[in-house]
Amino acid sequence: MTAIIVEKRMLLLTFLCFTVEAMGRESKTLLEKQLLAEEKLKLINKPTLKSIQSADGDVIDCVDIYKQPAFDHPLLKNHIIKMKPTYDHSRKRNKDSSQATTSAGPTPTQTWQKSGPCPNGTVPILRVQRHHLLNAPSIENYGRKPWNGVVEHEIHLSNQTIAAGIEGLHAYAVLIGSGYNYIGAKASLGIYNPWVGADDEYTTCQIWLRHGEYNNSESIELGWMVNPSVFGDKTTRFFVYWTTDSGKETGCFNLLCPGFVQTSSEIALGAAFSHVSGDELQYEFSVEVWKDFDEERWWVVYGDTTVGYYPASLFGGLWRTATLVFFGGDVYSPRIWESPHPSTAMGSGTLASYHFMDAAFIRQPRIMDFSGYYKYPDPFGIYVNQAYCYSAENYAEILWTEPLLYYGGPGWNFPYCQ
Ligand SMILES: *[C@@H]1O[C@H](CO)[C@@H](O)[C@H](O)[C@H]1NC(C)=O
Ligand SMILES: *[C@@H]1O[C@H](CO)[C@@H](O)[C@H](O)[C@H]1NC(C)=O
Ligand SMILES: *[C@@H]1O[C@H](CO)[C@@H](O)[C@H](O)[C@H]1NC(C)=O
Numbered sequence: 491m492t493a494i495i496v497e498k499r500m501l502l503l504t505f506l507c508f509t510v511e512a513m514g515r516e517s518k519t520l521l522e523k524q525l526l527a528e529e530k531l532k533l534i535n536k537p538t539l540k541s542i543q544s545a546d547g548d549v550i551d552c553v554d555i556y557k558q559p560a561f562d563h564p565l566l567k568n569h570i571i572k573m574k575p576t577y578d579h580s581r582k583r584n585k586d587s588s589q590a591t592t593s594a595g596p597t598p599t600q601t602w603q604k605s606g607p608c609p610n611g612t613v614p615i616l617r618v619q620r621h622h623l624l625n626a627p628s629i630e631n632y633g634r635k636p637w638n639g640v641v642e643h644e645i646h647l648s649n650q651t652i653a654a655g656i657e658g659l660h661a662y663a664v665l666i667g668s669g670y671n672y673i674g675a676k677a678s679l680g681i682y683n684p685w686v687g688a689d690d691e692y693t694t695c696q697i698w699l700r701h702g703e704y705n706n707s708e709s710i711e712l713g714w715m716v717n718p719s720v721f722g723d724k725t726t727r728f729f730v731y732w733t734t735d736s737g738k739e740t741g742c743f744n745l746l747c748p749g750f751v752q753t754s755s756e757i758a759l760g761a762a763f764s765h766v767s768g769d770e771l772q773y774e775f776s777v778e779v780w781k782d783f784d785e786e787r788w789w790v791v792y793g794d795t796t797v798g799y800y801p802a803s804l805f806g807g808l809w810r811t812a813t814l815v816f817f818g819g820d821v822y823s824p825r826i827w828e829s830p831h832p833s834t835a836m837g838s839g840t841l842a843s844y845h846f847m848d849a850a851f852i853r854q855p856r857i858m859d860f861s862g863y864y865k866y867p868d869p870f871g872i873y874v875n876q877a878y879c880y881s882a883e884n885y886a887e888i889l890w891t892e893p894l895l896y897y898g899g900p901g902w903n904f905p906y907c908q
Contacts, residue, residue, distance in 0.1 A: 523624060523629060524620075524624070526623075526629045526630070527620055527623040527624055527629055528620075530618075530623055530629055530632060531618060531620065531623065533562075534559070534618045534632075534633075534745075534746060535551065535615075535617055535618055536551065536553045536554075536557050536558060536559060536615065537553070537554070537557060538551035538552060538553055538617075539552050539553070539554060539609065539612050540552040540608065540609060540612070541617070542602055542605050542606055542608070542614070543605060544601055544602035544604075544605050545601065545604065545605065546601045546602070546725065546762055547723070548601070548602055548616060548617075548761065548762065549616075549617040549619065550602045550605075550608070550614045550615065550616060550617065550758055550761070551614070551615050551616075551617045552608035552609060552612035552613070552614055552615075552755075553612055553613055553614075553615050554611065554612055555571060555611055555612060555613050555752070555753070556571070558613055558615070558745065558751070558752055559615075559745045559746075559747070559748045559750075560745075560748050560749060560750060560751045560752075560801075561748070562748040563748035563749060563804075565801070565803055565804065566748065566751070566801060569751065569801065571751060571753065572753075572786075572787065572799070573753050574753075574796070575782045575787070575789050575796065576782050576783065576784040577782055577783045577784070579780060579782075579789075592846055592853075592887060592894065594678060594774060594853065595680070595767070595771060595772040595773055595774045596765075596771060596773055596774075597773065597774065597775045597776075597793055598681065598763040598764040598765035598766070598773050598775070599763075599764045600728070600757065600758060600761040600762065600763065600764065601761065601762045601763070601764045602614070602758060602761055602762075603756070603764075604764075607755065607756070608755045608756075609755075610755065611755075612755060613752040613753070613754065613755055613798075614754075614755065614756070614757070614758040614761075615745055615752070615758065615759075616744070616745075616758050616759065616760040616761055618632075618746070619722070621722055622720070622721065622722040625689060625718070625719070625722050626719050626720070627689075627690050627719055632720070632746065633720060633742040633743050633744070633746025633747060634737070634741065634742045634743075634746075634747070635657070635731070635733075635737045635741075635743075635822070636659070636690075636822070636824070637737055637738055637739075638657065638658030638659045638824075639657075639658040639705075640655040640656065640657055640658060640704060640705045640707075640736045641655070641656050641657075641658055642654075642655060642656075642704045642705065643655075643656045643704075643873070643875065645666055645668075645871055645873050646871050646873075647666065647667075647668055647869040647870055647871035648868070648869040648870060648871060649869050650668075650869060652668050652814075653704050654666065654700075654704055654814060654873075655703075655704035655705055655707055655736060656875060657736070657737065657822075659822060659823060659824060659826045659827070660820055660821065660822050660826065661820070661821045661823075661826055661836070661874075661875060661876040661879060661880050662816070662818065662819070662820055662873060662874065662875050662880075663818050663819045663836060663837075663842070663873075663874045663880040663881055663882035663897040663898065663899065664698075664816040664817060664818030664819070664820075664872070664873050664874075664882060664897070665816070665817045665818055665852075665855055665867070665870055665871070665872055665873075665882065665884070665895050666814065666815070666816050666867075666870060666871055666872075666873050667814070667815045667855075667857055667867020667868070667869070667870040668813065668814055668815075668867075668869060668870075669813065669814075669815075669857065669859065669867065669868075670811065670813055671811045671859045671860050672699060672811055672812040672813065672814075672815055672857045672858065672859060673780060673781040673811055673812070673858050673859065673860065674778065674779065674780030674781060674856075674857065674858030674864065675697050675699050675778070675779055675780075675812075675815050675817075675855075675856065675857050675858070676697070676776060676777065676778035676779070676780070676791075676854075676855075676856050676858075676864065677697055677776065677777065677817055677852050677853065677854055677855040677856065678774045678775065678776040678852070678853040678854055679695050679696075679713055679714060679774060679775060679776075679777060679852055679853075680695075680767055680772055680773070680774045680837075680838075680850050680851045680852065680853070681695075681714055681726060681763055681765070681766045681767055681773045681774060681775060682695070682726065682766055682767050682837055682838040682839070682850050682898075683716065683724070683725070683726045683766045684716060684834070684835035684836060684837060684838065684839050684898070685724075685833065685834065685835045685839060685900075685901075686716050686717075686718060686724050686834045686835075687823075687832050687833035687834045687901070687902070688823070688832065688834070689718040689719055690719055690823070690824060691718075691821070691822060691823040691824075691832055691834040692715055692716060692717035692718070692719065692720075692821070692822050692834070693715065693716050693717075693819065693820070693821045693822075693834050693835060693836055694713055694714065694715040694716075694717075694729075694819065694820045694821075695713045695714050695715075695818070695819050695837060695850060695852070695897075696711050696712060696713030696714070696715070696729075696816075696817075696818075696819075696820065697711065697712055697713060697777065697779070697815065697816070697817050697855075698710075698711045698814070698815065698816040698817075699711075699779060699788075699808070699812040699814075699815055700808075700812055700813065700814040700815070700816070701805075701806075701807035701808040701810075701811065701812045701813050701814070702736075702806075702807050702808075702813075705736060706735055706736055707736050707814075708732075708733065708734045708735075708805050708806060708807060708808040709731075709732065709733055709736075709808070710730070710731070710732050710779055710788055710800055710808070710812075711729075711730065711731040711732070712729065712730045712731070712777050712779055712790060713728075713729065713777060714726050714727060714728055714729065714763070714775075715727060715729050717729075717743075720743055720746070720760075721760060725762040725763075726762065726763055726766050727760050727761060727762050727763070728757070728759065728760065728761060728763070728775075728777075728792065729743050729744055729759065729760060730743070730744060730750060730759055730790055730797075731743050731744075732749055732750070732800055732804065734804065734805055734806065734808075743759075743760070744759035744760045745759055745760075749800060749804055750790075750798055750799070750800055751798050751799055751800070751801060752797060752798035753796065753797070753798045753799070754792075754795055754796060754797045754798060756795055757792050757795050757797045759797070763775075767838065772846075772847065772851075774853065775792065775793055776791075776792075776793055777790070777791065777792055778790070778791040779791070780858055781802065781811075782799075783862075785802060785809075785810075786801065786802050786803075787799035787800065787801055787802055788800040788802060788808075815855075815857050815867055816873075817852050817855040817895060818852065818882055818895065818897045819836040819837050819850070819880060819882075819897045819898055820836075821834050821835075821836050821880065821901065826876070829908055830902050830908055831876075831879055831901055831902040831907050831908055832901055832902060833900075833901050833902040834901050835898070835899065835900050835901050836850075836880045836897065836898040836899050836901070837849060837850025837880075837896075837897050837898020837899070838850040838898055839898065839899070839900050840898060840899070840900065841880075841881045841898065841899050841900075842881040842882050842883040842885075842896035842897050842898060842899075843881065843883060843896075844896075845885055845887070845896060846887055846894070849896040849897070849898055850896065850897055850898040851894040851895060851896050851897075852894065852895040852897065853894055853895075854892065855867065855895055866892075872884065876907070878906035878907045879899050879900075879901055879902075879906075879907035880897070880898060880899035880901070881897065881898070881899055882895065882896065882897040883895075883896050883897075884896075
């Protein structure tokens with residue numbers, strides 16, 4: 491078996507060398523990229539028990555739960571999968587009595603689910619295809635955020651000013667809460683499909699839970715994103731992300747590096763939504779990340795489905811608690827501070843001041859502390875770093891109800907955002 495593979499590789503190499511000679515410099519880099527891509531595909535994709543071809547072009551691999559990528563992590567070699575949280579969290583999860591300003595919209599399904607379920611004992615994993623890697627700015631760093639350092643920013647909260655790290659080349663429009671004992675965060679996110687102007691740019695709506703210094707923080711992030719450099723298209727997809735060093739060397743989206751342990755056979759990370767909000771309906775979905783009282787895992791919940799967890803042992807300070815929480819939008823572009831401003835939009839593509847049915851919203855942002863109850867973050871503040879391009883605002887349509895967090899903007903194309 492091995493001999494045959496080696497022989498095939500030699501043949502391939504001989505063929506490539508020959509072609510490279512013949513085709514000159516440009517093609518050489520392309521062929522090198524192809525070789526790199528093949529190696530990377532072998533590392534990322536796991537043997538599949540069943541493959542589901544989704545109507546939208548995605549392929550979902552049903553992978554044996556004990557052969558998922560997490561087991562490639564040195565800390566998780568002998569990890570024993572836990573299928574359910576120890577603490578029955580659902581009892582407290584819905585105890586929230588505050589009245590929202592508008593009623594919740596419908597939650598879409600994941601498009602691939604129409605093409606059939608994964609069998610018991612497997613987890614659905616979005617397959618990385620050759621074209622995803624070949625379109626990515628970097629094959630080596632595929633699935634990671636581009637690293638451009640972290641900038642310290644002063645953030646004004648209701649009763650204090652804090653310093654927080656903002657990733658370089660990112661525009662944020664967020665609500666920030668600061669505390670010392672966050673062990674959970676959740677919100678319901680309106681789902682949109684904002685314009686992304688170039689394949690090396692992306693836009694998200696998400697929750698960040700963070701711990702650490704401004705320039706060296708650990709985080710767990712989750713929400714939806716449009717990210718052609720990872721997914722090869724401009725559809726809106728569910729994602730999770732983690733890092734232990736502000737993204738410098740560790741972490742990635744979804745299962746694109748070992749870390750997240752998936753337990754759900756129903757929800758796939760990176761899968762597209764069946765619907766996004768339009769003129770008629772505002773679609774939304776709730777996401778939640780919370781740490782079990784056994785201290786071992788940060789569980790990720792999508793709607794009512796527990797998707798899996800980040801083992802707390804991956805983290806240092808975040809092993810125990812988070813100290814900062816962000817809710818809102820994030821646009822990344824290598825040209826975010828250049829003129830003309832990139833055309834990548836945030837949220838629904840309109841400014842927060844357009845409010846309901848036009849601007850993107852986040853409903854009921856919450857943190858959990860050691861009481862085990864979800865609360866509105868306090869102290870909190872609104873933070874934007876490109877106010878002419880993207881904005882954020884807490885606004886209640888009905889005076890005595892809890893406001894929605896509106897955020898977003900069109901990027902370029904807007905009079906002051908040039
Ligand atoms: C799959 O697992 C669930 C929960 O353990 C069980 O109720 C169900 O019968 C199983 N289905 C099959 C086809 O084995
Ligand atoms: C973060 O910044 C502080 C102060 O500027 C510096 O001392 C420290 O080495 C930095 N840490 C990292 C990981 O860059
Ligand atoms: C700000 O408010 C929070 C929550 O009410 C409180 O815990 C904290 O001590 C306050 N901080 C300052 C500096 O007053």
